Amino acid sequence: MAVKTVKNAAGRSVPLEINGEPVIPFMGVGKYWPEGARYSPPVPTCQDFPADGNKLAGSLEEALKKCGLKSGMTISTHHHMRDGDLISNRIFEIASRMGVKDLVWFPSASFPCNDPVIRYLDDGTINRIEGSMNGPLGRYVSEGKMKGTAVLRSHGGRVQAIQDGEVKIDIAVLAAPSADSFGNARGTGGISSCGVLGYAKADSMVASKVIVVTDNLVDLPCFPMEIEGNYVDNVVVVDKIGIPEKIVSGTTEITKSPDRLLIAELTASFLEKSGILKDGVRMQAGAGGTSLAIAVFVHQMLKQKGWKSSFGFGGSTKYMVKMLEEGQMGYILDAQAFDLDAVRSVEANPNHVPYSVFNAYNYHSKGNLTSMMDIMILGATEIDLNFNGNVVTHSDGYLLHGIGGWQNCLHARNVILPVPLFRDRIPVIVDEVTTLCGPGELIDVIITERGIAINPLRRDLIKSIKGSGLPLRTIKELKEEAEKICGKPRKAEFEEKIVAAVKWVDGTVIDVVRKIKTR
Amino acid sequence: MNRVKAVAGNAGPKVRSDCEMTLELKRKGGISIDLTSKVKALYGESILKQCNEVLKFFGIRNADLTVNDSGALPFVISARLEAAVRKLLDTDQEYIPEMLSVNKYSTARDRFRFSRLYLPGNGPGLMLNAGLHSADGIILDLEDSVAPDRKDEARILVRNALCQVDFRGAERMVRINQGETGLSDLRAVIPWNVNLVLIPKCDSPENVIIADKEISAIRKKMKIRNPVYLMPIIESASGVENSSAIARASENIVAMAIGLEDLTADMGVMRSREGKESFYSRGRLVIAAKAAGVQPIDSVFSDVADLEGLRLNVLDSRAMGFEGMGCIHPRQIAVINAGFAPGEAELEKSMKIVMAFEEAGRTGQGVVALGTKMIDQPVVVRARKMIDLAIKLGRISTEWREKIK
Numbered sequence: 044m045a046v047k048t049v050k051n052a053a054g055r056s057v058p059l060e061i062n063g064e065p066v067i068p069f070m071g072v073g074k075y076w077p078e079g080a081r082y083s084p085p086v087p088t089c090q091d092f093p094a095d096g097n098k099l100a101g102s103l104e105e106a107l108k109k110c111g112l113k114s115g116m117t118i119s120t121h122h123h124m125r126d127g128d129l130i131s132n133r134i135f136e137i138a139s140r141m142g143v144k145d146l147v148w149f150p151s152a153s154f155p156c157n158d159p160v161i162r163y164l165d166d167g168t169i170n171r172i173e174g175s176m177n178g179p180l181g182r183y184v185s186e187g188k189m190k191g192t193a194v195l196r197s198h199g200g201r202v203q204a205i206q207d208g209e210v211k212i213d214i215a216v217l218a219a220p221s222a223d224s225f226g227n228a229r230g231t232g233g234i235s236s237c238g239v240l241g242y243a244k245a246d247s248m249v250a251s252k253v254i255v256v257t258d259n260l261v262d263l264p265c266f267p268m269e270i271e272g273n274y275v276d277n278v279v280v281v282d283k284i285g286i287p288e289k290i291v292s293g294t295t296e297i298t299k300s301p302d303r304l305l306i307a308e309l310t311a312s313f314l315e316k317s318g319i320l321k322d323g324v325r326m327q328a329g330a331g332g333t334s335l336a337i338a339v340f341v342h343q344m345l346k347q348k349g350w351k352s353s354f355g356f357g358g359s360t361k362y363m364v365k366m367l368e369e370g371q372m373g374y375i376l377d378a379q380a381f382d383l384d385a386v387r388s389v390e391a392n393p394n395h396v397p398y399s400v401f402n403a404y405n406y407h408s409k410g411n412l413t414s415m416m417d418i419m420i421l422g423a424t425e426i427d428l429n430f431n432g433n434v435v436t437h438s439d440g441y442l443l444h445g446i447g448g449w450q451n452c453l454h455a456r457n458v459i460l461p462v463p464l465f466r467d468r469i470p471v472i473v474d475e476v477t478t479l480c481g482p483g484e485l486i487d488v489i490i491t492e493r494g495i496a497i498n499p500l501r502r503d504l505i506k507s508i509k510g511s512g513l514p515l516r517t518i519k520e521l522k523e524e525a526e527k528i529c530g531k532p533r534k535a536e537f538e539e540k541i542v543a544a545v546k547w548v549d550g551t552v553i554d555v556v557r558k559i560k561t562r
Numbered sequence: 563m564n565r566v567k568a569v570a571g572n573a574g575p576k577v578r579s580d581c582e583m584t585l586e587l588k589r590k591g592g593i594s595i596d597l598t599s600k601v602k603a604l605y606g607e608s609i610l611k612q613c614n615e616v617l618k619f620f621g622i623r624n625a626d627l628t629v630n631d632s633g634a635l636p637f638v639i640s641a642r643l644e645a646a647v648r649k650l651l652d653t654d655q656e657y658i659p660e661m662l663s664v665n666k667y668s669t670a671r672d673r674f675r676f677s678r679l680y681l682p683g684n685g686p687g688l689m690l691n692a693g694l695h696s697a698d699g700i701i702l703d704l705e706d707s708v709a710p711d712r713k714d715e716a717r718i719l720v721r722n723a724l725c726q727v728d729f730r731g732a733e734r735m736v737r738i739n740q741g742e743t744g745l746s747d748l749r750a751v752i753p754w755n756v757n758l759v760l761i762p763k764c765d766s767p768e769n770v771i772i773a774d775k776e777i778s779a780i781r782k783k784m785k786i787r788n789p790v791y792l793m794p795i796i797e798s799a800s801g802v803e804n805s806s807a808i809a810r811a812s813e814n815i816v817a818m819a820i821g822l823e824d825l826t827a828d829m830g831v832m833r834s835r836e837g838k839e840s841f842y843s844r845g846r847l848v849i850a851a852k853a854a855g856v857q858p859i860d861s862v863f864s865d866v867a868d869l870e871g872l873r874l875n876v877l878d879s880r881a882m883g884f885e886g887m888g889c890i891h892p893r894q895i896a897v898i899n900a901g902f903a904p905g906e907a908e909l910e911k912s913m914k915i916v917m918a919f920e921e922a923g924r925t926g927q928g929v930v931a932l933g934t935k936m937i938d939q940p941v942v943v944r945a946r947k948m949i950d951l952a953i954k955l956g957r958i959s960t961e962w963r964e965k966i967k
Contacts, residue, residue: 301892302691312956439603467578467633468601492694510961512953528690530636532604 046541053431053479057552061544062171062191069553072482077550081407082208084251096225096263098278103130103256104137106277107214110252114144115170116213119205119250121243122152123218123230123379127289130218130256130281132156135163143168147191149210150174151201151242152445156289164189173210174201175445176543184542185441187558193442193543195435195556198378199451200548202245202405209550215250217243217270218284222257226275227268230380230397231390233259235285238359238380238389239397240269245405247274258284269397295360295382297339298332302463302492307333309513310420310461310490311340316511317504319418319457322350326418327452330358330381333461334420338362341418345371356403356416359385359395367395376412378403378448404451406549411454419455423462425476428518430483430498432460433476435545438469440477440535440559442543450548453485457504464491470525470532472496472518477535479554480545489518496521536560568649570715571642572684573630579687581634585646588624593617599631612636616643619657637726638686638719645715656718661725661754668788669733669757671816672940674698674947675857675886676902677895678735682707684716689723693730695892696899701735704747705762713743717750724754733757735793738773745776752780756790758816763824764794765801767811774812791816793859797824802843809854818851819888820844822861835871837878848883862888869897876901903957904948912945913962 048056051068059065067075092098100106118138120131131150138146144167148160152175161183163169171191176184184193196204204210219228220235230240235258247253247270255270256279298304310333314320320341328334328341339362345352351370355363357377361384366372368388376398380386388395403412413419424444425433432453437443452458462471472489487504489496494516497505508515526532537557547553566587573582581599595613597606613627627643634642637659644657678699681688684707692700702723708716720736737760738747748759761773770792777790792815794808801808802825809818822840826833833839844860851858860879863872872894879887880902887898904912915932919942922930930937952958959965 301695304893305691305694439601468635469604469633492691510959512956512960528635530605530608532601533607535603 051552053482053553055479055554057544057555058541061194061541061552066544067551069547069551072484075549075551077207077407079207081206082211082249084249096272098226098272098275099224100254100277100279103133103216103254103279103281106254106279107134107137109277110214110254112138112141112143112214115146116143117147117149117211119149119212119215119246120151121217121240121246122150122154123237123240123242124235124285124290125237126154126156127235127286128154128156128218129283129285130216132159134216135160135168139163139166139168145170148172148174149212151198152447153177153180155179175447177443177445181442181444185556185559186561187538187540187542189542192541193556194546195446195543196546197446197450197548198242198400198448199404199406200446200546200550202400203407203548203550204546205245205249206405206407207550212246212250214252214254215243215246216254216256217247219243219255219257219270220284221259221261221265222255222278223261223263223265223272224278225263226253226255226270226272226278227263227265228255228257228270228275229265229268231386232261233257234287235259235283235290236386236390237285237290238386239377241378241397241399244269244399247271252276254279256281256284258282269399291380291386292382294384295330295335295362296332297336297362300332303333304336305492306461306463306490307336307340309492309495310337310459311344313459313488313490313495313508313513314341314418315344316513317507320344320350321417322348323353324350324418325354325356325416326352326420327356327416327455328363328418328420329422330360331422334422335360335362337420337461338366342366342369342371356412357385357398359388361385364388364395367392376403400448404448404454404548413452414454414456416452416455417457419452419458421449421452421458421460423460423471425471425473426460426462426486426489426518427473427476427483428522430486430489430518431476431479432481432483432486433478434480435543436478436556438473438477438532438535440537442556446480446545450481453481457488458486459488459490460486461490464493464521464525465529468529470522470529472522472525473532474522478545478556482553489521491521493524494521565650568646570645570649571638573632577632579633579635579638579690580685581629581631581639581642583642583646584628584630585643585650586626587622587650588626590624592623593625593627595627595629597629597631599629599633601631601633608636609639612639613643616640616647616657620644620647620651620653620655622647622651634686635690635726637722641719641722642715645718648714648718656721659722659725662728664728665725665734666755666788667731669791670943671789671791672944673733674902674951675733675817675859677886677889677898678733678859679889679892679895680707680737680862683720684708684712686719686723689727692892693728693732695895697732697889697892697895698886698899699733699735699758700729701737701760701888703737705737705739713739717747721750721754724751724756735760737762740769744773748773748776749780752777752790753784753786755788757788758791758793760819761792761794762821763797763801764808765798766804767807770794770808770811770815774814777814790814793817793819795819795821796843796847797821798828799825801825802846805847805850806853809850809856815854815856817857817859817886818847818854819859820847820861823864844882844884852883857885858883860884860887862890863894864890866891866893869893872897873901899951903951909948909952909957912948915942915945916949917963
């Protein structure tokens with residue numbers, strides 16, 4: 044059956060309806076103004092809750108039943124337990140046993156440890172996932188095996204969707220490293236500390252029902268709380284909410300690859316010579332090996348010049364913590380801690396502040412933190428001649444990554460993508476991205492080991508590095524060089540069926556992913 | 563023909579940019595290719611087409627071929643398949659990929675040879691981006707980094723890399739094996755614009771002379787015009803004793819290197835960080851090289867993680883008179899280049915020389931002088947290289963002329 048599609052402002056064919064609900068095609072960056080009021084969950088009353096504040100339920104199953112779990116509901120979880128998450132899969136195991144069908148799983152991200160939910164997609168317990176998918180889950184969806192259509196949103200887009208009511212969470216199940224019996228909870232303490240619970244806060248405020256699951260029940264009040272008990276219905280105590288060594292990396296390490304180091308060095312040099320790096324600079328660098336190396340080089344440069352970054356925006360790592368502790372960074376605003384040093388720092392350092400994505404970069408906020416950032420270092424699986432970026436599929440057409448905060452971060456002043464020109468023969472710079480996730484007008488600089496391409500829209504940046512000796516190339520030249528080395532790749536082939544929709548930060552549909560054609 | 567089945571190349575979970583070819587000749591049934599590749603969706607057809615072409619080139623009409631690919635580039639795929647074919651057929655034919663026009667550059671006797679990066683001759687993954695790290699030379703090594711039973715396939719891979727990988731102006735070097743194997747190496751690689759051949763374990767001038775003769779014969783036969791320079795490596799006590807004669811064994815020698823791992827083994831001593839045990843040998847080699855007018859080149863520093871140790875080692879080395887050093891990891895290149903690079907005063911002088919030369923060109927003067935000194939052409943060449951290097955090292959900008967006025 045053919046779905047009616049239209050061309051959106053980016054020229055991509057998208058449907059007007061997804062999972063039976065009408066959707067708005069992408070209209071261009073900053074072209075969509077929503078109407079109406081913010082969504083609110085049903086109003087509760089305090090007399091429905093125990094006077095002594097004790098909301099403990101005997102088990103997760105009991106709590107889910109108390110919250111009225113039934114077919115068709117939307118269940119949200121957060122991903123702060125990362126690849127050590129022991130709770131999400133259990134929800135669906137319980138639901139499957141109860142005979143509940145057609146749930147929508149709405150995680151802030153999924154990890155390889157969540158692959159077992161494929162069983163509950165197969166048996167009909169889950170209708171679809173609206174969140175990131177990678178590995179076997181991505182493959183499952185790409186091959187058209189999921190009943191409903193996946194919806195991929197950025198972290199900010201996820202908050203936008205729950206604020207404007209595009210997604211109505213029936214039950215939020217929030218794992219918390221520490222909690223009290225009233226439901227106040229935080230990301231630190233206990234055996235499963237993850238540092239911060241930045242992605243869980245918004246869910247706690249708008250879900251109809253909220254279950255906090257902890258392995259570290261503390262006396263009231265659990266302070267300083269990130270999740271407030273007055274939003275919480277039930278508290279469940281379990282042996283373990285996560286596998287500690289998989290919640291955070293013991294340590295994040297900079298890349299050892301000489302080619303990636305070269306890209307990092309070029310990036311640092313670009314930041315310096317273009318004048319983007321300055322005293323008071325606001326920056327974000329991710330947790331990938333190349334980004335970490337860039338952070339190290341930037342730290343050295345700040346030190347040499349006697350400059351200080353006014354704040355850094357996390358995901359935080361030990362390299363950012365080092366900048367904070369050695370005085371080259373004023374504050375870390377943190378939505379997630381990637382390694383043990385970052386967790387230790389957020390527990391001990393008042394200038395390392397848990398900061399919810401709720402405030403950071405959601406479309407319905409009164410201002411956007413990312414548009415205030417000077418330096419934004421991001422990655423991509425593909426970039427095309429118009430500087431458009433793809434982060435969700437690989438060139439072979441399979442869904443392999445979530446969007447994360449990537450789309451939101453594109454609003455920074457200088458968006459820089461350090462990427463290799465090709466990965467194992469697969470060119471990163473292509474004629475046209477397989478899946479459009481970010482419009483090229485927001486992507487400023489591509490830095491590869493074989494040269495730097497600056498978006499022609501940024502004449503100021505092009506001018507700023509004139510005579511610097513940096514290897515400036517056009518994006519077309521870079522693409523041609525990649526194809527000269529690797530050969531021109533065939534495009535992935537797809538069937539008609541849409542398996543996933545990719546949302547832009549404002550909730551409009553920027554592109555879709557179609558079922559892979561298996562030959 | 564005894565064998566009907568052969569394997570060449572590499573596969574496995576850690577292998578990247580390489581492939582493994584398992585070829586079995588058949589009496590009938592045509593060509594059947596079984597391809598496993600993570601880039602199959604994008605390059606599957608191209609890989610199959612390429613394999614068919616290679617088999618056809620060698621006249622193979624009936625065979626089962628299993629390709630286990632981990633993102634190998636075309637020059638690697640054809641090298642691996644040719645290696646498998648050659649194990650089964652007795653043939654002189656070579657399936658040569660296109661020689662890139664950018665790879666036809668020549669090199670000069672007096673160019674800087676601060677850093678030269680060793681690449682294992684049978685590891686394609688490290689070759690692709692080797693030219694990006696600003697080493698003065700890239701050594702495709704057929705000797706110690708290649709297992710004895712892989713020498714033949716490495717030779718084919720290195721030949722293809724010489725044709726297809728752009729080393730971006732780095733001097734194109736090959737380290738050959740000793741003896742007969744080394745002569746086979748030369749016959750395979752010299753036709754493909756090798757700028758310099760490293761001759762390992764030179765104990766006497768004979769080692770150099772044999773290689774030099776072979777190279778001359780190949781150059782004559784193939785009408786090769788670019789020079790092929792030589793760098794003997796001294797790796798034994800007798801080599802040190804004969805270093806003066808070795809350095810003068812051929813006019814094609816431009817540099818002479820010392821290899822301390824083998825030398826200390828030959829001496830029966832441990833190699834230490836401060837290098838007291840090799841002090842005499844290194845000193846002797848420097849004098850022998852300088853007296854013969856060739857560049858003395860120091861041994862590699864084997865602790866890749868210890869960049870500070872390397873920096874001190876380079877300073878020491880330069881102070882002794884060495885003019886370059888081998889690298890076993892790209893991270894070492896910048897440290898070595900910086901250590902051997904000219905000092906401030908030298909750099910300033912070079913800039914003045916180039917400016918004077920350009921001024922003379924503008925005013926049509928035949929003779930260039932700086933102060934009271936006449937400047938010869940090679941001096942200008944060397945000064946330009948010094949400036950290029952300083953730009954590469956980020957010491958001065960490309961607009962340096964503005965600043966010196």
